[in-house]
Each structure stands twice: as structure tokens, then as C-alpha cells.
Amino acid sequence: MRVLGVDPGLTRCGFGVVQSGRGREVSPVAVDVVRTPPDLELSRRLLRISDAAEEWLDAHRPDVVAVERVFSQHNVRTAMGTAQAGGVVALAAARRGIPVSFHTPSEVKAAVTGSGTAGKAQVTVMVTRLLGLAVAPTPADAADALALAICHCWRAPMIARMAQAEAAAAEAQRAYRARLALAARTSRSGR
């Protein structure tokens, strides 16, 4: 499975592609950070990020895109920009029919370091080690994008099992409701 991890942001947007192998094997394919100037109009910054996302999707043809789910940040304005950048990346994937999976920062940290509260430096160290990189990826947004991709590779089987279980539960509930409705109709017509 080939995963494009994206650490969204207006000023710096990290892109990282990882290929998963057997078990927990992961290997690096590409990583970079796309920047947009803060003095550019917001809609034009989003356009640049969208164009970059389309280039990465077309160049690396990932099976899935893993984007950081933004819950809250100290700066609300920054959080909104981050959400908007993630939104246009998800849109570019949806246009190509590529599924998008969102992971929270603590899920990503827990996956690569074993602790959901690990620091940025620790994430970079683990990403460098897990991918067997000679040099640590910089800036942190680049390492975070790779961490997101690794996190998805490892969480994907569990997410798939959960989706299957949910679908089975929904189907069971549907069948139960259908039986109830049939019983009600039968008892009415029997009167």
C-alpha cells in the first residue's frame, strides 16, 4: 500500500509518501514541504496548496491519503487555515476517487513513538529510524507528513476491521428492524 501523508498548513504544508511492505515494514518514497507566502490572499494560498496536492497525487498515485485531523490549536486563526489547507488536499484526493483518512496528532504520535504525548523531536527521531533515513527530514512538517503516512499504514488493518464490524452491526440492526416490522404487520392482519 502506498500512502501520501499530509501535515496541512498554509505557511508550510508537509507531503510525505511511504510504501508499506510485509508486517510493519515501511519504506520512504518522497518527502517535501510546500510553502505559501503569508502576504498572499488566502484563496490564492489555498490554490497553491491544491495545485501542489494534485502534483503529488499525480506523481505518486497513492492508494490512500492520510491527513492530520485538526481538533484545536492555541491560535484559532491558524487552526482555521490548517483546516482549510487539509480540506483542499482532501478535495483533490476525492476528485481522483482516492480515499482520505484523518488521524489526530495523538494517534500519529502514539503510532510512531508509542506515546500520544511525544514531542516533535521524538517523532522526527522515530520517523528517521523507522524509514532508515540517513538524515532526519526537516522541517518538522516534513517528518510529520511521513509520520502520518506510517501511522496510516499501521492503523489501516484495524480501521478496516472496525468498518467491517460497523457494517455488520448496521446490517444486523436492519434485519432485526425488518423482522419487527414483519411481526407487527402479521399480528395486525391476524386480528
Add this chain to the structure above:
Amino acid sequence: MRVLGVDPGLTRCGFGVVQSGRGREVSPVAVDVVRTPPDLELSRRLLRISDAAEEWLDAHRPDVVAVERVFSQHNVRTAMGTAQAGGVVALAAARRGIPVSFHTPSEVKAAVTGSGTAGKAQVTVMVTRLLGLAVAPTPADAADALALAICHCWRAPMIARMAQAEAAAAEAQRAYRARLALAARTSRSGR
């Protein structure tokens, strides 16, 4: 000036087109609400909103798009979805070279009701009156989209004056720095 106002949202996204005339004259062109099902994958919901935005832009060819600027909401998850919906609308406009202007809810309320803390019902009443509509637009997202468009029509001259003043100040500062640099070079070469 023709303005497309957008009240962004994943569940309901309001679109409203208003044409401005002389002074504070505003007339209604079109209004509607686009919905996406909550059980659809986030990236596919964004794709539907993006498609709707493109249809509205192509059908009404606005001179500018006015989008609500999200600062905070009680529910962070909703706020992020709102920001992402607004982001893909802004992106669609940027792709067509149409400028996007963001207005805060209090700026919109102040523009159409005179009070930045007006309630939703008050906004709907004023939008209905200002546009001479026979029936109040529903749901609130439709009225809010029209209010955003009206707000932009009225704030645009002020925004343009502020941009001119900022550009003039930046130019004056640039000229001042150039003079300083020239003076420094002259004094050095004079030694």
C-alpha cells in the same frame, strides 16, 4: 457589482447572489442551500460542496465572493468542517481568478441590522426587508448567505479605501528605506 455570499457548512451550505446598485441599493438574484449527508465521507462532502460552488460561480459569474470567516464555534469539529467548506469554496473562486473576501459574523450582523450581536431571526427580517422579498428566505443559512453578500456590497468601498491606504503607506515606507540606503551609501563613499 454582483456578489456571491456563502455561509459555509458541511451539512448546509448557503449560497446567495446579490446585485448592488446606486448607493446602498441591493437586489436579490438567487439563493439556495446545498446539503451533504452527514454519513458521507468528509472528502466526498467537500467534493459536493466544491461542485456546487463551481455551478454557482459559472451560473452567476459574480465579481467577488464573500465568505463567512469562522473564528470559533462551540463545537470544534463543526468549526473545522465549516472552515474546510469555506476553503473549498474560496479555492473554486481562486481557480476562476475571482477575488474572495472574508467577513466575520459580527461584521455581517452589524452591516445588515446595525448590531454586531443581532440574532438569526433579526438578520433574516432585515435581509427580507432590504432585498424586498415577499417571503423570508429559509433556512437561516440561506438568509445568512444573502446577508454576507449585502455586507460585502456595503463594505467593499471601505475595504478598497483601506487597501489603497495600506498600499500607499507601504510605498512611502519603501521610498523612505531607499532614501536611507542611498544616504548610507553616499556617506560611506564620501569617507
